[in-house]
Amino acid sequence: MHGQKMAAALAVVMAATAVNPMITHASAGFDLRKKVVGLSGIMNTGNINMKVTRGEFASMLVNASSYRSTVSSTSNTSVFADVPRDYEYASSIRIAAEQGFMNGYLGGNFKPEEYVTLQEAVKGVLGLLEYKNTDFTGDQTGSRMSKYHFLELDDGLNKEAAELMTKEDCVNLFYNLLKTDTKSGTMFGKSLDCELTSDGEINPFSMVDNSTKGPKVVTSKSRLNSYLPFQLSDANIYLDGDPVKNSSEAITTAFDSTDGVLVYYHTLSKTVWLYTVGNENENGRSAVLGEITNVVYNSTDLMTPTAIILDDGNTYVLTSTEMQFVFSSYGDLRVGDSVNLVYTLSEDAEGNQTRTVIDYIED
Known part of the structure; x- marks a missing residue:
């Protein structure tokens, strides 16, 4: 789609x-x-x-290697005295040491925080x-x-x-x-x-292949975990354009939104992009849930829609052929249907705002 x-x-x-x-x-x-x-x-x-830190760098090395798919959140063995099995980078440190990418110190320590x-x-x-x-x-x-x-x-x-x-x-x-x-x-x-x-x-x-998936709207962190093919704790997460930790209060707050959070993810890089539905961003992407009240056509081309209007009163411009087809008489969406839109927001020198649709989910 x-x-x-x-x-x-x-x-x-x-x-x-x-x-x-x-x-x-x-x-x-x-x-x-x-x-x-x-x-x-x-x-x-x-x-x-x-x-x-040395622990962080061990993780980077393993993520760049063919061993990246074998990394877990804990290590089966504690290779170094100062690296507990449940240490964040324990598994990466073990692999980096075994493969000779990094060395430990005399006395059996790795000094992961140096x-x-x-x-x-x-x-x-x-x-x-x-x-x-x-x-x-x-x-x-x-x-x-x-x-x-x-x-x-x-x-x-x-x-x-x-x-x-x-x-x-x-x-x-x-x-x-x-x-x-x-x-x-x-x-x-x-x-x-x-x-x-x-x-x-x-x-x-x-680098962005077919493993880029989305969009999908989820309404809780547990549903997000179920949707992703990898652990959220292992992911690089961006919320409304800003990098956040998986334990961030901002993510919890985003899920308090009645309209949920829109999700894209990329399997190879274990990257997740979250958009709070209804939160409009001046830079980057925004998401909105609404009912289609009008489909706008150019007077010179009555087959190709140029914009749609939602019940929030805003006009969302259609510039790509794909989006124009979706909201045309040949597509599946009609006036009265609910839709989640992904769009960009721009503003000209006079302060006029333009919202351009780049993706959608039929609600």
Whole structure:
């Protein structure tokens, strides 16, 4: 019923949303990198100026690897003395250690809450690229750093080996990883459905495949959990355009809405987009439930509707062929039917607002 172009645009726009309002990144290149890494499911790209712990980085490495489907919320065994089995990143830490992506410390500790350094991060991504300890001679750290620079994994990073990594640094590092060939000669990002554009950058639209599902309206958090094919606790969640935690009071408040919450999700990246029905957003998407009171036609084309009017009194413009067909005499929706609309809101210089329909659910 719904076109993949719309789903792709939704996922690409919403996968990287608001960050610290005091920090701005004018570089369109970084915006693209953040969107791609967010869609890949490697990491949550919010709060990009925060430092990254070793536990968090272990999770990123495993999410980028072929082991990502085996990660659970708890580990069957406690590999390190300072990593309890129920620790948030216990399973990822175990896998990262077993695969040689990261090392522990003498005494059997991992120090999961300490911040990760560039040289530790480099060891991890080179491990993902199939490089082993035997590929580096002499000074292992220096040899790995040389390979890191040679492979241009340093694009966008300006750090020394011992400096601490921020989430912004991780976005750049993992984006570079996705574009880099493994030791066996295959672009690493192919395992995460990445394709390069003609200018050598990763095309985010190619990453949004048929696993993008929705929209669906749910009326409780338990129903949302039942609808998703993965655990909500493992998801990257966006509510009305802003990243939130699954335990956030904002989500609970959204479900208090009598009209429910509209849901899209993307399986590969474990990303969920929630829209509070009836909450109009000036930036991004909005959702509304209403009864169709009028279908508007252009006087020069009485077969193709140009807009619909709901019982809230607002006019919702139809610009895509798909949406025009749905609300035409050939479609299934008629005056008097209830419908959930997904739309964007724009405003011109004179303050005139336009609401443009991009998707719908027949109520």
